[in-house]
Amino acid sequence: xxxxxxxxxxxxxxxxxxxxxxxxxxxxxxxxxxxxxxxxxxxxxxxxxxxxxxxxxxxxxxxxxxxxxxxxxxxxxxxxxxxxxxxxxxxxxxxxxxxxxxx
Numbered sequence: 506x507x508x509x510x511x512x513x514x515x516x517x518x519x520x521x522x523x524x525x526x527x528x529x530x531x532x533x534x535x536x537x538x539x540x541x542x543x544x545x546x547x548x549x550x551x552x553x554x555x556x557x558x559x560x561x562x563x564x565x566x567x568x569x570x571x572x573x574x575x576x577x578x579x580x581x582x583x584x585x586x587x588x589x590x591x592x593x594x595x596x597x598x599x600x601x602x603x604x605x606x607x608x
Contacts, residue, residue: 544591553585 513521536545558577561567
């Protein structure tokens with residue numbers, strides 16, 4: 506477990522996971538505003554994978570094998586590519602819609 510966990514006041518301990526859950530929900534719904542649903546779901550699932558490895562390493566102090574770090578790097582690159590393509594396609598469709606309304 507994290508070394509700082511016992512130093513958190515007892516009354517705040519139930520709120521910490523709740524705060525992270527609300528933050529996760531806000532990020533999920535806001536991603537659906539700016540990206541197509543298929544791209545947003547891929548980004549959410551990939552981000553959970555990447556963050557779980559980082560949480561295991563830095564919060565729980567577990568050693569992660571080099572092969573897993575390579576996997577995390579590959580997933581991260583894939584997430585960047587998928588996210589960028591979703592944003593580019595969204596911007597292109599917006600500009601196409603604007604040009605159609607002007608005619």
